[in-house]
Amino acid sequence: MNLARAAALLIAAAIGCAQAQPPAGSTGPGEERSILVMLRIAPPHFRPEAGYGGGYDQQAGQAARHRIASELASAHGLEIESDWPMASLGVDCFLMRVKGEQSLPDALEALGRDARTAWAQPLNTFHSLAHNDPLFPLQPAAAAWHLAEVHAVSTGRNVSVAEVDSGVELNHPDLAGQIAVAENFVDQSPYKGESHGTAVAGIIAARADNGIGIAGVAPEARLMALRACWQADATATCNSFTLAKALQFALARRATVINLSLTGPQDKLLHLLLDAALFQGVTVVGAVDPQTPGGGFPASHPGVIAVSWESADDSNSPSTAVTAPGREVPTTLPEARWGFVDGSSFAAAHVSGLVALLQQVSPSLGPEQMRALLLIASGTDHPTRGIDACAVIARAAQACSCRCGAATTDKTVSR
Amino acid sequence: MAQVSGSVAVVSDDRVRGVSLSDGRPAAQLDVAYDHSSGLYAGGFASSVQFYRHSPHGLELTGYTGYAQRLRNGWSLDGGAAYTSFSGGEGYNYAELHAGVTASAVTARVFFSPNYFGQSIHTVYAELNGSYGLSDHFRLIGHAGLLQAYGGVTTQNGGSHPHADFLGGVQASWRPFTLQLSRIAADGAKHVYPVGADHPAGVWTARLSFGF
Numbered sequence: 001m002n003l004a005r006a007a008a009l010l011i012a013a014a015i016g017c018a019q020a021q022p023p024a025g026s027t028g029p030g031e032e033r034s035i036l037v038m039l040r041i042a043p044p045h046f047r048p049e050a051g052y053g054g055g056y057d058q059q060a061g062q063a064a065r066h067r068i069a070s071e072l073a074s075a076h077g078l079e080i081e082s083d084w085p086m087a088s089l090g091v092d093c094f095l096m097r098v099k100g101e102q103s104l105p106d107a108l109e110a111l112g113r114d115a116r117t118a119w120a121q122p123l124n125t126f127h128s129l130a131h132n133d134p135l136f137p138l139q140p141a142a143a144a145w146h147l148a149e150v151h152a153v154s155t156g157r158n159v160s161v162a163e164v165d166s167g168v169e170l171n172h173p174d175l176a177g178q179i180a181v182a183e184n185f186v187d188q189s190p191y192k193g194e195s196h197g198t199a200v201a202g203i204i205a206a207r208a209d210n211g212i213g214i215a216g217v218a219p220e221a222r223l224m225a226l227r228a229c230w231q232a233d234a235t236a237t238c239n240s241f242t243l244a245k246a247l248q249f250a251l252a253r254r255a256t257v258i259n260l261s262l263t264g265p266q267d268k269l270l271h272l273l274l275d276a277a278l279f280q281g282v283t284v285v286g287a288v289d290p291q292t293p294g295g296g297f298p299a300s301h302p303g304v305i306a307v308s309w310e311s312a313d314d315s316n317s318p319s320t321a322v323t324a325p326g327r328e329v330p331t332t333l334p335e336a337r338w339g340f341v342d343g344s345s346f347a348a349a350h351v352s353g354l355v356a357l358l359q360q361v362s363p364s365l366g367p368e369q370m371r372a373l374l375l376i377a378s379g380t381d382h383p384t385r386g387i388d389a390c391a392v393i394a395r396a397a398q399a400c401s402c403r404c405g406a407a408t409t410d411k412t413v414s415r
Numbered sequence: 416m417a418q419v420s421g422s423v424a425v426v427s428d429d430r431v432r433g434v435s436l437s438d439g440r441p442a443a444q445l446d447v448a449y450d451h452s453s454g455l456y457a458g459g460f461a462s463s464v465q466f467y468r469h470s471p472h473g474l475e476l477t478g479y480t481g482y483a484q485r486l487r488n489g490w491s492l493d494g495g496a497a498y499t500s501f502s503g504g505e506g507y508n509y510a511e512l513h514a515g516v517t518a519s520a521v522t523a524r525v526f527f528s529p530n531y532f533g534q535s536i537h538t539v540y541a542e543l544n545g546s547y548g549l550s551d552h553f554r555l556i557g558h559a560g561l562l563q564a565y566g567g568v569t570t571q572n573g574g575s576h577p578h579a580d581f582l583g584g585v586q587a588s589w590r591p592f593t594l595q596l597s598r599i600a601a602d603g604a605k606h607v608y609p610v611g612a613d614h615p616a617g618v619w620t621a622r623l624s625f626g627f
Contacts (some may be wrong), residue, residue: 042418042450043483044517045493046524048460049424049446061450063591063626064420087519090485115416 033098034081037072037111038091038118039065065092068116076110077102091118131208131215133174135338139214140325141350145389147215151208153397156218156356161204162255163352164246165262166236168201168225169193169334174213178205180222181253185245186230193334194227196236199341200261201225202332203349204356213338214330217353218360224255229262240267247273251280256359258282259352260304261345263289263296270298278303283355283367287348288317295321305355305371309347322374322387324350354389361397421447421458422593424624429462432540432560433580433601434608436475438465439618454484456495464501466610474502481513491517507533507609521545532609537566552589556597558582564607578602595622 042061066083069092073080078096085092098107104122111120131148141147160180168175170182170193179201184191205223208215228246229238243262247270250258258277263286277284288308289296295318299306306318309326326347333339355370365373373392424444429437436442442465448458457480464475481495494514501507509531515524522544531538542560549555563577584597600617 040416040418040452042420042448042456043454043485043491043493044522045450045456045481045483045491046479046495046497046513046515047446047448047458048477048479048497048499049444061418061420063422064418066590067627068418088489 033104034123035078035096035098035104035108035111035120036123037069037078037094037096037120038086039068039072039094039116040118041065041085041087041090041092043090062092069094069096072111072114072116076107076114078107095123132211133206133208133213133215134211135214135330138328138330140327140329141217141389142215144325145217145350145354145387147217147389150357150389150393151215151219153393154218154357154360155208156205156221156353156360159218159221159257159356159359160224160253160255161218161221161257161259161352161356162224162226162246162250162253163197163200163204163259163349164226164228164238164243164250165200165259166194166197166229166231166238167192167227168197168223169332169336170225171336172198172202172332172334173336174206174210174332174338175201175223176207178207178216178219178221178223179225182225182227183246183249184227185242185249186227189230191227194229194231194236195234195333196231196261196345197225197227197229198334199331199339200259200345200349202338203329203346204259204353206332213332217350218356221353221356224250224253226250236262238262238264240269243267244269244273247277251277251282255282257352257355258284259349260284260298261287261348263287263292263299266297271301274298274301274304278367281366283359283370285348285352285355287344288321290316290344292316294318303367303371305351305367305374307344307348307351309342309344320371320375322351323347324354324387326350351387354387354392357389357393358396361393365396417449417451419447419449420627421445422624422626424622426620426622428618428620429464430599430618430620432542432562433578433582433599434610435618436462436464436466436608436610438468438470438610440465444624450483454482456481456483456493471503476500476502489519493517505533509533520547531564531607534607534609535566536564536607538562538564538607546586552587554586554588556582556584556586556595562607578607591626593622593624593626595624596620597622 069080077099079099080094080096082095083092098104108120111117136142170179201223204216205218205221206214206216208219226246228242229236274284284304286299286304286306288299288306293316294300295306295316298304300318306321307324308317308321310323324347326344327342328340329346330338330340374387426442428435428439429442442463444462446460450456460477462475464473477497477499479495479497481493483491483493485491496512498510509528511526511528513524513526515522524542526540528538540562544558547555560580561577580601582597582599584595586595597620599620
């Protein structure tokens with residue numbers, strides 16, 4: 001991925017950005033450019049003054065600290081917004097805004113090296129768990145992907161996600177209203193809710209803030225529950241025909257994202273259908289099979305976003321695979337239940353949800369750009385690349401006010 | 416790294432421990448302090464003085480140094496020494512040691528001088544200062560002090576009983592300015608000081624300072 005191409009992607013993403021919307025809970029525009037600078041408050045001591053003994057001598061010290069803070073602001077391209085003495089710590093805390101194009105990490109580093117400061121740090125954001133879904137705190141994506149903050153910017157509204165899998169329990173309370181289309185492509189059995197398909201559906205699009213269960217990664221996406229697999233036990237089984245029918249259906253119904261949490265041998269029919277999908281601008285997400293060199297098919301198909309889960313042995317992962325939460329993920333299960341699941345199937349589901357979120361803020365992103373964005377946002381240590389979902393949304397939503405961008409500058413610089 | 420701070424002020428009456436060193440008249444003052452991050456501090460203070468109605472205007476200069484430390488519970492301790500000199504002769508120069516503790520807005524400090532105002536007496540002065548924030552800009556301030564002279568005491572030095580002084584007032588600050596209005600009461604400790612005798616024990620004073 002060269003710099004010119006990355007730049008082109010980011011520009012394209014910025015142009016495709018949806019309208020700017022302040023995220024819920026933010027206290028004002030421009031706060032993402034704010035930092036805190038701490039100045040030492042000298043401990044009070046004897047000062048000769050007329051009459052009054054000067055026990056409360058903060059006045060003299062305060063003027064001096066403000067003078068020093070102004071000097072610091074001038075020297076470092078900052079603007080003082082407010083201050084508050086933290087008497088218990090012996091520091092005066094100045095809220096300053098970084099002006100111009102200077103990056104926050106650069107400003108913080110320079111301030112940390114300036115002997116006049118006690119320390120400088122980012123203005124971090126904290127939030128209560130913004131979803132009332134009781135299992136939300138247990139969702140790995142809640143912390144790892146700052147999901148609540150991400151949802152303030154995007155929920156994947158109206159993005160069509162086709163789930164090619166076993167059956168989804170259509171009347172599961174946490175999925176009510178989330179499924180736009182349900183179709184059965186397995187001739188031997190009628191449509192029914194099955195564990196794998198229901199679990200994947202919940203991860204992608206479970207209703208958020210309904211007071212029950214979990215919150216899906218893209219809680220306002222429109223799910224196409226395409227039953228191309230059947231389950232006799234815990235494993236879902238599918239074949240070229242059922243899968244091909246489901247893929248063809250998804251293409252015809254103009255799905256934006258196709259989730260394939262399954263693996264199998266190279267297949268010419270499916271290979272060509274995937275190419276057609278990618279050509280049509282559909283983003284395809286596949287789960288990596290840790291036991292097959294190259295990650296298995298369709299994960300290894302060129303253009304498909306291959307996803308593995310953190311605990312996986314990734315010696316077989318394709319070099320361009322990304323990692324997403326897939327361990328002890330709480331999700332929806334048949335018979336109106338919830339439970340924990342593990343595996344790259346469910347990591348892939350996370351990424352499909354994330355693609356839907358990106359699609360909402362940047363509708364013009366195609367599969368290649370989507371893949372590139374996720375790879376940029378992944379860690380650089382091959383082969384495990386955990387996606388920084390917050391960062392990737394912030395990048396795609398460049399023109400939007402997004403708190404996630406500030407969350408990435410999380411280093412406190414001190415001396 | 417050190418912080419330098421200070422102020423210039425005009426005061427309607429240079430009252431020190433209840434006693435006017437400016438003959439009840441206005442005085443100008445300057446103080447500068449240097450605080451090092453290690454806790455060491457040093458500073459200087461200058462004030463115009465006039466001991467008697469017809470004495471020439473003089474200059475009081477105080478140089479001081481010490482060490483202050485903030486404790487984990489937020490309290491601070493400090494201790495040090497100061498030397499005060501007066502222009503026009505060394506007759507009134509004196510040294511004084513101080514030690515104090517500050518807890519949020521209350522300070523207790525004790526001073527010892529072997530030659531208070533150049534006299535062959537030892538003095539111990541203990542004071543309690545406090546303030547109470549009324550709002551962002553207003554504070555109530557209060558002070559009580561007790562001066563005890565001993566060693567080389569004669570009736571001329573005011574006897575051997577302690578002398579108290581009190582201050583109560585209001586401080587208004589709009590950075591960098593501070594205006595302080597206080598009522599000061601003293602019980603005649605002026606006998607210990609080489610100043611004129613005609614000063615009422617209860618007096619209002621005002622002080623306007625500019626901090627930097």
